[in-house]
Amino acid sequence: MPHLAIAGGEPLVKQRLGSPWPVSDDREQRAVMEVVASAKWGRSAYATPADSRVGQFEAAFAQFQDARYALGVSNGTVAIEVALRASGVEAGDEVVMPAAAFVSVATAVVNCGAVPVFVDVDPQTYLIDPAAAEAAIGARTRARAILAVDNGGLPCDTDALNDIATRRGMAVVSDCAHSHGSQWKGVGTGALGRAGAFSFQQGKLLSCGEGGMVVTNDDGVAGLMDAYHHVGGVPGRPGRGAPVVSLACRMTEFQGAVGLAQLSRLKGQTEARERNLTYLNEGLREIDGVAPIHRDPRVTRWGFYLVHFRFISEQFGGISRDTFRKALAAEGAPTGVGHTQPLYRHPIFAGQPALKRACPQAERIAETESWSLGHALFLGPTSDMDLILEAVRKLRRNVDELREVEG
Ligand SMILES: Cc1ncc(COP(=O)(O)O)c(C=O)c1O
Incomplete structure (x- = not known):
């Protein structure tokens, strides 16, 4: 037998086993119906965009992750692209990243016109091995950023990665698609390096079906993030960055409303x-x-x-x-x-x-x-x-x- x-x-x-996902109740339903009734479905309908649901979600999420700035975008893949571009990655650059990661992390690098340099992971944590990252930079001149993927939500060793990046004149950009709520030495993930990217796709820890957020503590990077996500900067408009060729990946008010409810x-x-x-x-x-x-x-x-x-x-x-x-x-x-x-x-x-x-x-x-x-x-x-x-x-x-x- x-x-x-x-x-x-x-x-x-x-x-x-476990719980159905996502979890929701009348908070999400009310939030969505209010947006429908308001007829303001995009943040541009508000005279002060920060008063929109997206603006409120950004402020609350920035606070939750201990970042000074947060900007809602349409998904986690473009969030990585916006964070990389705003951190100085240009066509022809190289971006050092772990070999073990979700495929769209690498395609975001390629969409910047940059080349992913895959390096090995630490066998204890499955996260990018800082020694392997440094060895890959070695003689390279075009390595512009280290893309630190918080695989499984574990924060990467940003102490070691920031140290390498500072010595090499590079940026650390974090992919936090798995690490909403994680903290490194008491500080939320996202802005531990120059910039970070989150995903709010259906299955993620905070979901609004599709969506993403880029965060940073750096004023200049924040302005560039804004420019790269929306028409490349509007001269004379406060908070808008330098003129650049940009994506258009704005977050809708529906996403902002659901995101706010989920964040609670x-x-x-x-x-x-x-x-x-x-x-x-x-x-x-x-x-x-x-x-x-x-x-x-x-x-x-x-x-x-x-x-x-x-x-x-x-x-x-x-x-x-x-x-x-x-x-x-x-x-x-x-x-x-x-x-x-x-x-x-x-x-x-x-x-x-x-x-x-x-x-x-x-x-x-x-x-x-x-x-x-x-x-x-x-x-x-x-x-x-x-x-x-x-x-x-x-x-x-x-x-x-x-x-x-x-x-
Ligand atoms: C590690 C990681 N980064 C980025 C993404 C991309 O997020 P999105 O699906 O919102 O584009 C995912 C999605 O599953 C992911 O797992």
């Missing part, structure tokens, strides 16, 4: 997720073959879009990570692999040998080690964490059966 669901046994988890929940949701993750990690530490990702003590709050975990085959009866994931899914606990695939293997970039670089850690992690869980799972009760732990323990107990399945 098989024990494991993958071998025909009874699945352990019989209910849906973000701190509580971040704390609830962190509590559940701490509990889960304590349990995982006691099971051979699985391990939490390293959290730098300077990460004082962790708002995570997804969490990466490590699978250590030698300590899990020699079975592969893929068999482990399939067996866990069969038990009713589906997992992902996170954003760990090296981008130089992505079909968009694979045909360009010049972009291929040796990133052995990223390759090993993507092929054999990473597994991940999404953020909405952590908004459920603690008993959901117990079920996940029990499912992992069940696999560990029946590893011989798992080896037979793997055959």
Whole structure:
């Protein structure tokens, strides 16, 4: 009689885990209906744009992330492009970024006319390895920015990256599409370097369906961000930057209204997720073959879009990570692999040998080690964490059966 669901046994988890996403109630409904009724659907309908829903969302989000300026845009990919351009990245420049990231991070670089330089990740955190970043800059003259991707919401080591960037005359631009609510040494992500970019796409930690925000503490960069997101600067209009060839990626009032309502929940949701993750990690530490990702003590709050975990085959009866994931899914606990695939293997970039670089850690992690869980799972009760732990323990107990399945 098989024990494991993958071998025909009874699945352990019989209910849906976590919370549906996004979470909303009459706050969002009222906010949207008010915008409809106002007939002011874009911020340009307001005599003082800062009085618009987008303007209010920007002010509240800037405060939440400890930034001086925030600017709403239409999605997270253009947010990266605007942040890079406003930070001085021009056509022909190079942007140093981790090999393991979501593909649109690299396409945003290409859309600036710049070239992504993929570097390896730190095996403890899966984030850009500052030593690898510095080595890649080496003799290069056109490396203009380091794109620090807070993969899984963990803030990058901006102390080390800012130090490199200062010495090399470069900018650190953060991709915070996963890290709303995260803090590095008590300060919100986004403006820890020169500028940062957030995404509010459907599944993100703060969602308005589609949307994004760029943040900075730098007056000049703020003016340029504004110019790059809207008609390239309007001479004589206060707050408008220098004339530049720009995108048009303005945020609508509907997005601003929903974003404001969602922001009112973000701190509580971040704390609830962190509590559940701490509990889960304590349990995982006691099971051979699985391990939490390293959290730098300077990460004082962790708002995570997804969490990466490590699978250590030698300590899990020699079975592969893929068999482990399939067996866990069969038990009713589906997992992902996170954003760990090296981008130089992505079909968009694979045909360009010049972009291929040796990133052995990223390759090993993507092929054999990473597994991940999404953020909405952590908004459920603690008993959901117990079920996940029990499912992992069940696999560990029946590893011989798992080896037979793997055959
Ligand atoms: C790390 C990362 N950066 C940027 C983006 C792009 O955001 P958007 O989908 O809003 O364009 C995503 C989207 O999933 C992402 O995961």
